[in-house]
Structures are given as C-alpha cells and as structure tokens.
Amino acid sequence: MNKFEEKTINTEVIYKGKIVQLQIDSVTLPDGQTSKRELIKHPGAVAVIALTDEGKIVFVEQYRKALEKSILEIPAGKLEEGEKPEITALRELEEETGYTTDQLKLITSFYTSPGFADELVHLYFTDRVKPLEKAVDMDEDEFVEVRELTLEEAEQLSVEQRIHDAKTAYALLYLKLREENR
Amino acid sequence: MNKFEEKTINTEVIYKGKIVQLQIDSVTLPDGQTSKRELIKHPGAVAVIALTDEGKIVFVEQYRKALEKSILEIPAGKLEEGEKPEITALRELEEETGYTTDQLKLITSFYTSPGFADELVHLYFTDRVKPLEKAVDMDEDEFVEVRELTLEEAEQLSVEQRIHDAKTAYALLYLKLREENR
Numbered sequence: 001m002n003k004f005e006e007k008t009i010n011t012e013v014i015y016k017g018k019i020v021q022l023q024i025d026s027v028t029l030p031d032g033q034t035s036k037r038e039l040i041k042h043p044g045a046v047a048v049i050a051l052t053d054e055g056k057i058v059f060v061e062q063y064r065k066a067l068e069k070s071i072l073e074i075p076a077g078k079l080e081e082g083e084k085p086e087i088t089a090l091r092e093l094e095e096e097t098g099y100t101t102d103q104l105k106l107i108t109s110f111y112t113s114p115g116f117a118d119e120l121v122h123l124y125f126t127d128r129v130k131p132l133e134k135a136v137d138m139d140e141d142e143f144v145e146v147r148e149l150t151l152e153e154a155e156q157l158s159v160e161q162r163i164h165d166a167k168t169a170y171a172l173l174y175l176k177l178r179e180e181n182r
Numbered sequence: 183m184n185k186f187e188e189k190t191i192n193t194e195v196i197y198k199g200k201i202v203q204l205q206i207d208s209v210t211l212p213d214g215q216t217s218k219r220e221l222i223k224h225p226g227a228v229a230v231i232a233l234t235d236e237g238k239i240v241f242v243e244q245y246r247k248a249l250e251k252s253i254l255e256i257p258a259g260k261l262e263e264g265e266k267p268e269i270t271a272l273r274e275l276e277e278e279t280g281y282t283t284d285q286l287k288l289i290t291s292f293y294t295s296p297g298f299a300d301e302l303v304h305l306y307f308t309d310r311v312k313p314l315e316k317a318v319d320m321d322e323d324e325f326v327e328v329r330e331l332t333l334e335e336a337e338q339l340s341v342e343q344r345i346h347d348a349k350t351a352y353a354l355l356y357l358k359l360r361e362e363n364r
Contacts, residue, residue, distance in 0.1 A: 003252045004245040004325040014197045015204055017220040020298055022197055022204045025247055035323040037247040038199040040222060045297070063186040064296040065207055065219040070185045071296065078297070108340070111347045112294040113301055114246040114253065115227070115260070116202055121348070141217040143186040158290070165293045166303070166348040173355040180362055 004030045006037070019043075019078065020117075042119035046089040047076035047167045049107070049174065050099060051127040056148040057175065058129070059163075060096045063143065072147060072157060073168045076121070085122040095138045097146050099129040107174065112166055121167055125174075151175050186212045188219070201225075201260065202299075224301035228271040229258035229349045231289070231356065232281060233309040238330040239357065240311070241345075242278045245325065254329060254339060255350045258303070267304040277320045279328050281311040289356065294348055303349055307356075333357050 006027040014022040021041040029035055050058040059072040077092035079085060086104055094100050104124040112119045138144070149157070154172055157163045163172070188209040196204040203223040211217055232240040241254040259274035261267060268286055276282050286306040294301045320326070331339070336354055339345045345354070 002245060003243055003327060005252070006245055006247050017206075018218075019220050020204075020222065022202070024199070027247060029323055030245075030325050033323070036200075038201050039248050040202065040299075042295075042298070061185055063184060063188055063212075064293075065188050065209060066221045066298055066300045067293060067296055070187070071293075073296065076297075108351060109343075109346070110351045111246075111249060111253075113224075113299065114249055114255065114347045115258075116224070116248055117222075117295065117299070118248045119295055141211055141215070143212050145185060161291075164291070165296045166352065169290060169292045170348065170352050170355065173352065173359060177355060177359055177362070180359070 006030070006035075009034065038116055040113075040117040040119070042078070042117055043081065044079045044085070044120045044122070045076055046079065046085050046092060046122045046124065047074050047171070048089050048093045048104070049074055049123065049125045049171045050093060050097065050101070050129050052099075052129060052148055056150055057154055057171075058097050058099060059147045059149060059154070059168075060144040061147055067164075071165060072154075072163050073165055074171050076167060086124070089122070089124045091136075093126075093129075094132055094136045096142075096144050098132050098135055100132050101126040101129045103128045110170075123167060123170070151179065188212070188217075191216065220298055222295075222299040222301070224260070224299055225263065226261045226267070226302045226304070227258055228261065228267050228274060228304045228306065229256050229353070230271050230275045230286070231256055231305065231307045231353045232275060232279065232283070232311050234311060234330055237309075238332055239336055239353075240279050240281060241329045241331060241336070241350075242326040243329055244327075253347060254336075254345050255347055256353050258349060268306070271304070271306045275308075275311075276314055276318045278326050280314050280317055282314050283308040283311045285310045292352075305349060305352070333361065
C-alpha cells in the first residue's frame with residue numbers, strides 16, 4: 001500500500017496560521033538517503049454543485065488574493081474543526097448563495113495538491129435548492145456575488161479563464177457527463 | 183473584472199522554500215476594513231494524460247509525504263523557472279514514465295487551491311507515446327512506479343481512494359467524456 005514510504009526523522013513547524021500550517025519534514029527516502037519536504041497542513045474543504053429549478057448552476061464570484069483576481073467558483077469553504085463535511089457544505093451553500101437544500105449527495109473527494117498539501121475537498125451535488133427566507137451572515141472578511149449560469153455559459157467563461165479552478169473545472173465536466181447520460 | 187478587489191497594505195514573507203513560499207498579506211477589504219491573507223506562492227505545475235497504443239492510461243504510483251500514503255496519479259511535476267509548460271510536460275512524462283511523445287495537446291489549466299495558493303496546473307493530453315530508448319534520470323529524491331490501467335480499472339481505484347487527487351480525477355472524467363463521444 002505505502003510503496004516508497006518516507007519515514008519522518010523530524011518535523012519543524014514554521015508557521016501555524018488560521019488556515020494553513022507550514023512544516024518542514026526531514027525524511028528518510030526508500031534508498032536510505034535523507035531529504036526535506038515542505039508541507040502545508042490544511043483542515044480540508046467542501047464544494048457544492050448546486051442546480052436551480054431552471055437547471056442553472058449556482059456560482060459565486062469572489063476575489064482571490066492568492067491569484068490577485070476575481071474568479072467564478074462553485075460555492076465552497078473550509079471545514080471547521082470537528083465539523084462533518086456535509087454540515088459545512090450546507091452552511092457554505094446557505095452563507096454564500098442564499099439557497100438551502102434538504103438533499104446533498106457526496107460525489108467524490110480529492111486532494112487538491114498532493115505534492116505539498118493535504119487539503120482534501122469533498123464535493124457535493126444537489127438539484128433541489130430553494131431560496132432561504134432570511135439571509136445567513138457570511139464570514140466578516142468574505143465578499144461574494146452570486147451568479148447563475150447555464151452549462152454552456154459556464155463553459156464559455158472557462159475558455160475565458162474567468163472560471164479557472166480545479167473543483168469548478170471538475171464540476172463542469174461532471175455536469176457535461178450528466179447531461180449526455182440523460 | 184476584479185470585483186471585491188483586496189488591496190495589499192503589506193506583505194510579510196514567512197518562508198521561502200525550494201517549492202513553496204509562504205507570505206502573509208495585510209489587505210484592505212472592499213468595505214474598508216483590514217484583514218490578513220495566508221498565501222502560498224508556487225511556481226506552477228504540469229500534468230499529462232498519456233494513453234498507450236492499447237488505450238491504457240499511464241499512471242505513476244508515488245508516496246506523498248503530505249498525505250502520508252502512496253497514491254496513483256497521472257505524471258506531473260512542477261515548472262522550473264523560465265521553463266515553458268509544454269517542455270516541462272514532456273520532461274516529466276519522460277522522467278517519470280519512460281515514454282516520450284511528439285504530440286502534446288493543452289487541454290486546460292486550473293488553479294488547484296485558489297483560496298490560499300497560486301499553483302496553476304497545465305493539463306496536457308497525448309495518445310501518441312513510445313518508449314524511450316534510454317531511460318532519463320529522475321530527481322534524486324523522487325521514487326515512482328509506472329502503472330498502465332484501463333479507464334475501468336482506474337475508476338475502480340478511484341472508488342477505493344488509491345486514485346485521489348484533483349488533476350487525476352479531472353483526467354478520468356475527461357477520458358470518460360472522450361470515450362462516450364467517439
């Protein structure tokens with residue numbers, strides 16, 4: 001199972017932030033040599049593919065400081081400690097889009113950047129959303145705008161690199177396959 | 183274009199490593215408040231969907247210290263400074279799999295974790311590979327094993343979470359769509 005395992009000799013925590021922790025692991029390689037690994041620890045995240053009654057996909061437009069630009073993504077957010085991913089998914093859907101649902105289906109989970117980070121994204125699907133009667137407060141440092149688009153419109157924005165992240169790219173392929181199999 | 187832009191007040195570089203740089207940006211939010219953003223700078227990466235003459239997908243099995251386990255991924259690697267992604271893609275394909283190709287098609291590019299990192303992955307496709315006559319040296323701290331699998335076999339390994347990362351999950355959906363459209 002763990003072919004080429006790298007044994008930890010030492011872990012040096014460089015920074016413990018609110019979202020990420022950076023640590024340098026000294027490791028023994030399979031050939032006995034030693035090396036260092038720069039590792040980001042992350043609590044994990046959820047994302048939600050949400051379709052409205054008209055079959056439109058719910059996106060949020062958001063400025064991403066890491067990219068120095070705003071892009072359109074499916075609603076997403078990081079796990080709070082001890083929180084079940086499905087609870088996070090519902091909370092983020094409600095906070096970011098103003099929609100709620102009584103049906104979230106887990107599609108898959110994937111590591112976003114296994115080369116240096118342990119962030120695991122749990123991806124959910126719902127085609128049963130309804131508007132919340134009362135908006136839920138977002139995190140105070142979060143600013144998003146909701147956009148509802150057809151798959152075709154979203155694919156065009158993907159070509160234009162306004163949609164430009166892994167989970168949302170995956171979501172568009174998922175919806176394309178779903179459409180072709182109906 | 184840059185809705186909800188966050189202006190940088192100050193950048194504090196916490197760590198400059200071989201692969202990642204961690205910095206804390208103090209920013210002004212759209213409402214005038216200030217906040218901090220934990221950001222990972224990464225050189226970017228490439229990944230290659232490579233199909234053999236028999237239509238099998240070329241994977242590499244590799245231990246990922248961040249996950250503390252080995253998983254199967256499509257061949258991938260990070261960009262060297264000033265290197266064109268297509269050159270990196272060919273190099274990583276040759277180093278990791280022992281195959282070469284004269285035809286790499288860019289499928290798409292996506293940010294893996296826009297919430298905290300600027301890593302951009304360029305994803306290539308080829309169904310024209312041939313074995314190298316002479317193996318190319320890999321990085322000295324890299325140990326991988328090549329596995330060639332049908333799409334069905336890969337989908338099963340995805341269910342078993344032996345295939346478990348975003349770019350490879352995307353690749354499997356891409357190949358599934360491709361198969362259905364033939």
